[in-house]
């Protein structure tokens with residue numbers, strides 16, 4: 001049944017060349033763990049992407065309950081955690097996934113570094129990778145404030161004080177990110193917008209560039 005459905009669509013839209021171009025190509029010998037056990041390090045980028053997808057999906061469900069204002073943020077998270085069916089699982093996935101995805105990304109970066117894959121012609125993809133790295137750290141920072149409990153509040157105070165200690169422009173940066181003089185209502189809405197719209201948008205655009213370049217250039221050769 002699926003085959004005839006597929007054929008019906010394919011006759012009209014000619015989708016076979018599209019997905020063949022994206023998905024139908026051979027894995028080089030030197031990145032295949034079935035041939036060389038140590039080649040499993042080449043899976044780290046793909047595993048990082050898998051975790052990014054988990055973060056996006058679990059985050060989308062969290063926004064069904066989360067309320068980004070200082071009176072309700074903590075209560076909405078508490079409600080989600082203790083009253084909503086599977087809420088504790090969805091929040092747990094997002095919470096633990098947030099740490100795991102950074103660890104995985106770091107391992108992927110180490111693989112790229114130690115196999116020298118940042119060298120020509122892949123310099124631009126290394127630079128895009130660095131931008132991705134900062135966006136991911138930004139997602140961690142902004143997400144940490146959202147539960148609006150003591151840990152979130154004081155952790156953000158500390159990080160923004162660190163930002164404020166930068167010579168000359170520190171004070172300006174701190175007030176810009178704070179949305180004023182203190183970590184308060186403006187900071188929470190600002191961090192929420194950054195966490196669910198600005199940074200994920202930037203991340204998806206950068207990942208599109210990352211994957212485009214990987215397809216164009218192929219995975220780097222064996223050592």
Ligand code: HEM
Nearest residue numbers: 042043045046048049112117118125126129130133219220
């Ligand atoms: C969300 C974060 C990231 C994701 C999902 C991701 C994903 C991927 C994937 C799937 C590959 C194909 C090869 C492999 O899987 O190892 C790859 C390759 C590559 N990545 Fe990333 N990446 C991320 C972050 C980074 C960072 C932080 C850097 C460096 C600063 C970086 C630099 C590169 C380079 C240079 C390649 C080409 C490597 C080669 O051809 O051997 N990536 N990335």
